[in-house]
Structure formats: structure tokens, C-alpha cells
Amino acid sequence: xxxxxxxxxxxxxxxxxxxxxxxxxxxxxxxxxxxxxxxxxxxxxxxxxxxxxxxxxxxxxxxxxxxxxxxxxxxxxxxxxxxxxxxxxxxxxxxxxxxxxxxxxxxxxxxxxxxxxxxxxxxxxxxxxxxxxxxxxxxx
Amino acid sequence: xxxxxxxxxxxxxxxxxxxxxxxxxxxxxxxxxxxxxxxxxxxxxxxxxxxxxxxxxxxxxxxxxxxxxxxxxxxxxxxxxxxxxxxxxxxxxxxxxxxxxxxxxxxxxxxxxxxxxxxxxxxxxxxxxxxxxxxxxxxx
DNA sequence: TATTTACCTACTGTGTCAATAGGTATTTTA
DNA sequence: TAAAATACCTATTGACACAGTAGGTAAATA
Numbered sequence: 605x606x607x608x609x610x611x612x613x614x615x616x617x618x619x620x621x622x623x624x625x626x627x628x629x630x631x632x633x634x635x636x637x638x639x640x641x642x643x644x645x646x647x648x649x650x651x652x653x654x655x656x657x658x659x660x661x662x663x664x665x666x667x668x669x670x671x672x673x674x675x676x677x678x679x680x681x682x683x684x685x686x687x688x689x690x691x692x693x694x695x696x697x698x699x700x701x702x703x704x705x706x707x708x709x710x711x712x713x714x715x716x717x718x719x720x721x722x723x724x725x726x727x728x729x730x731x732x733x734x735x736x737x738x739x740x741x742x743x744x
Numbered sequence: 745x746x747x748x749x750x751x752x753x754x755x756x757x758x759x760x761x762x763x764x765x766x767x768x769x770x771x772x773x774x775x776x777x778x779x780x781x782x783x784x785x786x787x788x789x790x791x792x793x794x795x796x797x798x799x800x801x802x803x804x805x806x807x808x809x810x811x812x813x814x815x816x817x818x819x820x821x822x823x824x825x826x827x828x829x830x831x832x833x834x835x836x837x838x839x840x841x842x843x844x845x846x847x848x849x850x851x852x853x854x855x856x857x858x859x860x861x862x863x864x865x866x867x868x869x870x871x872x873x874x875x876x877x878x879x880x881x882x883x884x
Numbered sequence: 885t886a887t888t889t890a891c892c893t894a895c896t897g898t899g900t901c902a903a904t905a906g907g908t909a910t911t912t913t914a
Numbered sequence: 915t916a917a918a919a920t921a922c923c924t925a926t927t928g929a930c931a932c933a934g935t936a937g938g939t940a941a942a943t944a
Contacts (some may be wrong), residue, residue, distance in 0.1 A: 606832050606932065611851065618850055630889065639845075640785050644934055650891070662890040663942025679854070692746050707777075710874050711751065712759055714819070718865060725858060748902065770920065790922070802921040803911020825893055 610686040612640055613648050617657070617682055618734055621674040628667030645733065648686070655685040674735060680726035692718055750826040752780055753788050757797070757822055758874055761814040768807030788826070793827040814875060820866035830866065832858055 619634050631649060649668060652658045657677070658668050670677075681690035684690050693715045696705045708714060749843045759774050771789060774780035789808060792798045797817070798808050810817075825831050833855045846852060 605834070606855075607931090611833065614851055628889090634887085639916085641934070643936080646891080653891090660890060660940080662887040662888090662940070664886095665943055666889045666941080668890085693751065696746070710876075711754055714869065714874065715746075718862075721861065721865060722858075725861060729854065734854065736850075747900090748898080768920090772920085781903070786922080787903085800921060801911085802919095804917095804919045805912055806910080806920045808921085812890070880920095 606683065607687065609648055610683045611649075612638070612645065613652060613682055614679065614734070615640070616645065616649060616652065616668075617677065617731055620658070620668060620670050621735055622733055624670060624674065628661050628665065628669055630667040634668075640703045645681070651686060652682075657682065657685065674732035675730045676725045677731035679729040679731065679734070680723065683726055684729070690719070690722055692722070745794055746823065748784075749791075749829060750823045752778070752785065753792060753822055753826045754819065754874070755793065756785065757810070757817065757871055759872055760798070760808060760810050761875055764810060764814065768801050768805065770807040772877070774808075789876075792822075793824060796819060797822065797825065814872035815870045817871035818867045819869040819871065819874070820863065822871070823866055823876055830859070830862055832862070 613654055615638050620629055620636060623629050631642055631645055634640075635645050638645075649660070651660065653660045653668075658672065659671050660668050662665070680690065687695060691697050695706065695709075695712060695713060696719050703709065703712075753776050756774055760769055763769050769772060771782055771785055772817060773825060775785050778785075789798065789800070793808075799811050800806070802806050806863065807860045820830065828856075831837050835846065835849075836855060836859050843849065843852075
């Protein structure tokens with residue numbers, strides 16, 4: 605399961621993308637709009653800043669803003685930053701001591717295929733892809 | 745991440761498939777071949793029996809055996825039994841009180857697509873698909 | 885100087901993971 | 915009938931992550 609950290613991070617990024625060009629957005633506003641505890645969001649946003657996804661400005665008039673354009677973020681990099689990895693099994697982690705069973709493991713090829721698939725899925729999706737209005741209906 | 749329960753369960757099922765037609769296979773043998781604590785495997789195998797995947801016979805000469813043919817199990821049903829669900833987010837669970845944000849949630853469609861993809865991946869794979877010899881090399 | 889904001893450290897309760905421990909019930913075989 | 919081998923059962927444990935909460939400090943603006 606994707607943790608709340610990953611899911612909330614995505615919602616913060618979407619929120620900031622929706623308010624692009626409005627300068628610094630205070631976390632308080634995001635927390636209210638998204639209905640998530642501001643205190644908890646602090647932890648998440650801190651990691652996003654540290655990971656180079658966001659820019660934070662202290663002081664009055666401060667807040668957060670996107671560093672890149674929404675189409676220059678992939679969902680994959682955001683999730684991977686928050687979740688640590690997207691790998692489904694430890695054997696696939698970079699630098700993992702390769703399992704002694706790796707050469708004969710009958711499941712490893714499946715995990716590799718799986719990892720490739722989900723990696724492709726999330727890295728093929730841009731933040732901007734999530735902004736699309738969902739078939740809006742205009743009443744006349 | 746797929747837990748050890750899911751991964752070990754798959755290895756137990758593979759082991760039993762490899763010894764199909766040999767009657768009851770004692771857990772002790774499986775534990776030794778797979779190099780997994782027998783005590784821990786007991787927990788896993790118990791769930792497999794309860795879930796209708798295996799047949800267990802007590803007493804001397806007892807052990808475990810597959811109920812169906814290896815091509816009549818999907819990897820998906822084995823993993824889902826052990827992991828509880830394959831859903832990436834709680835909002836997608838059957839019977840989940842639908843999130844109040846569901847109607848306007850910008851991420852939900854992505855999670856649905858993702859769930860559909862991984863569900864298809866694992867339910868499209870049969871236990872027998874994992875048995876294949878991996879390009880064996882015959883030395884002359 | 886007051887206000888608003890980000891940023892920082894620490895703490896906590898709950899639950900799951902990955903086992904381990906020690907038994908009982910069941911069945912076959914000698 | 916006794917011994918052996920097996921499945922099956924309940925309980926416990928240590929470590930860790932999850933999902934927050936609490937209370938502060940630093941920085942920038944009006």
C-alpha cells in the first residue's frame with residue numbers, strides 16, 4: 605500500500621500546481637483546502653523541499669512553490685522520494701547484497717517484470733496529467 | 745512491498761508444484777529446501793490451507809499437497825490471500841466507506857488504473873508459469 | 885516591533901512484520 | 915499397543931514503521 609505520506613505529497617504537489625503563478629502558498633492554506641493536519645504536512649513538505657521538489661520561503665508572505673513546471677515532474681519521482689523505493693521486493697534494491705538464491709530463484713524474473721511495469725507506469729505520468737478537469741459539464 | 749508471507753507462500757506453492765504426484769510433502773522438507781524456518785512456514789501454510797489452496801494431512805506419512813493443478817492457480821490469488829489485498833490505496837477496497845473526496849479526487853483515477861494493471865499482471869500469471877526452466881544449458 | 889511564515893527536535897500510541905516457543909491432536913507403522 | 919512423525923493450535927516477543935501531536939526557534943515582511 606502507498607502510505608499517506610506518498611498520497612498526501614501528491615495532493616500537495618497538485619494543490620501547488622493548481623495555484624501556480626500565485627507566488628508563495630502558505631502551508632496553512634494547503635492544509636485547509638486538502639483537509640489534512642498542517643502539522644503532519646510539515647513533515648511531508650520538509651521532505652519535498654529536501655528532495656528538490658519544492659521551494660520554501662520563510663517569513664511573512666512566505667510559503668511554498670513549485671520549482672519546475674507541472675509537466676516537468678513525474679508522479680514516480682514524487683512517490684519514490686516519499687516511499688523510499690517503488691521496488692516490490694528487497695532483492696531488487698540497488699546495492700542490495702544479491703540474494704544467494706538469485707541465480708536459481710524462480711520468482712525473481714516475475715518481480716523484475718513487475719518492477720519494470722510499475723516503474724514505467726508512475727514515471728510515465730506527469731504531475732500535469734493529474735490536473736486535468738474530469739469531463740466538466742457546462743450547464744446552459 | 746510484498747511481505748515475506750506472500751513471497752514465502754509463493755515459494756511453498758512452487759515447491760509443491762515441483763513435487764506434484766509425490767503424495768504428501770512434509771513441511772520439514774519444504775523448509776529445508778527453501779531454507780526458511782519451519783516454524784514460520786507453519787503460519788503461512790495454515791493460511792494457505794484455510795484459503796483452499798492446499799490440502800494438509802496429519803500423522804505419519806502426512807504433509808501437504810496441491811489441491812489443483814499448477815496451471816489452475818494464479819499468482820494473484822495466492823498473493824491476495826496472503827497480503828489481504830493488492831489494492832494500492834484504501835479507497836479502492838471493497839466495502840470501504842467511499843471517501844467524501846472521491847467525486848473530485850484528482851488522484852483516484854490513477855489509483856484505479858494502477859490497481860487494474862497490477863491485478864491483471866498477477867491474475868494473468870499462473871503458478872505453472874513460474875516453474876519454467878530458465879533457458880537450461882546442456883553441456884555436450 | 886509585531887506578525888506571519890517556514891523550519892526543527894522530540895515524543896507517542898497503535899499496529900504490523902517476522903518470527904519463536906511450547907504445546908496438542910492425528911495418523912501410520914513396528 | 916507404543917513409538918514416531920506429522921499437522922495443527924495458542925501465545926509471546928522485539929523491532930520497526932505509520933500517522934500523527936507538541937512545542938519550540940529562525941527568518942522575513944509590514
